[in-house]
Amino acid sequence: MSLRYALLALLRVGPLSGYELQKLFSESVGHVWHAPDSQIYPELKRMEANGLIQGEDQTRGERGRRRIYHVTDAGTADFSDWINGPLDYSRVRDPAHLRAAYLESASPEAARDFLAAHAAQHTELLHRWQDEIARIRSGSHPMVQRRLAAIPESERERAVEFKVFAYEGLAQRAESEIRWAEQGLRLLDRLS
């Protein structure tokens, strides 16, 4: 259900075509809520069927066409309900910690590879989050750029602060995962 609100969050700032939305998505909200285009187009159709957004067809050249969507009042209300309502937490389902719990059954090399890969995975994510924070702060982020025109100065600061806050949380989590993997590597050393 969150995909819907991730899309709505972008569309609220201004009308977009499915394609534009998808491009913008992948370099902004898509970082915290991944979705491929094959999921975005059908979801837009469903949202239109539900009255949350309204699309209008445009022509492009001779035969080209595209559909520009904008948020309806019902869509604005729905987004507001979501952002102000409770969030339900899904049950824990964690492949890495599941595996870690049974690592005595793996070969020492495989165990080491797993932990090194875990650290590498989260190091990559950490860099991504740090880059995003830098881009948001510097104003070069596409999301921030769109907002410049859409919201007043006063709201802008709040918007930037919350985005940075969100990505800092992800960065801290990544750091925590890296520390954990390193603890695991030291544990392997001790046990061998």
Added chain:
Amino acid sequence: MSLRYALLALLRVGPLSGYELQKLFSESVGHVWHAPDSQIYPELKRMEANGLIQGEDQTRGERGRRRIYHVTDAGTADFSDWINGPLDYSRVRDPAHLRAAYLESASPEAARDFLAAHAAQHTELLHRWQDEIARIRSGSHPMVQRRLAAIPESERERAVEFKVFAYEGLAQRAESEIRWAEQGLRLLDRLS
């Protein structure tokens, strides 16, 4: 696909009926990989169809019956492939951080509620992980009890250490989430 290996991990220690497995599951591996019984029974059927486990029917009283499953050689091999193979990480899809990124659109009270609930959620998890660690170390954990009979002294220490390691990772993550939520509450104070 991980559910399969979570089940195999338990069955490897010794044969169990679906019901026993499900009970044991919910108080051990189920903490890191949740699954309801309605998912466990069909998965057992599928695993048997794939030759990873073999079931045998037992009678219970007059008309009662139950099916006891044990792991086959193919199942052991499959588990080994999984534990020694690479783990693929799924794309980021995080409802809490998605919401945090758009928190400027929420009312101040709703934002505060959200962050307080996030801290509460992870405080509860933290306690769960800490309890699990204590239970594992003290040997009162059902999983550890079953292992006592099944594996030699030398392997036992390794098994316990890795379980503790896994739950410590989850505890550290919970602590990180709580710190983040508290940072968010302070940010709200600053912005108001």
Added chain:
DNA sequence: CTAAACATGTAAAGCGTTACATGATTCG
């Protein structure tokens, strides 16, 4: 006898992944 625990599922719907599929336009 009745409640708790034992025992095992089915059905429907939604979400997500992967692969496939097609065509138009613009820029160099």
Added chain:
DNA sequence: CGAATCATGTAACGCTTTACATGTTTAG
């Protein structure tokens, strides 16, 4: 004229959730 980019999807499959569904045995 060819490549990149614009533009929009469908199909099949698998996992997860939620709700429903049914019956037996044992202990008090």
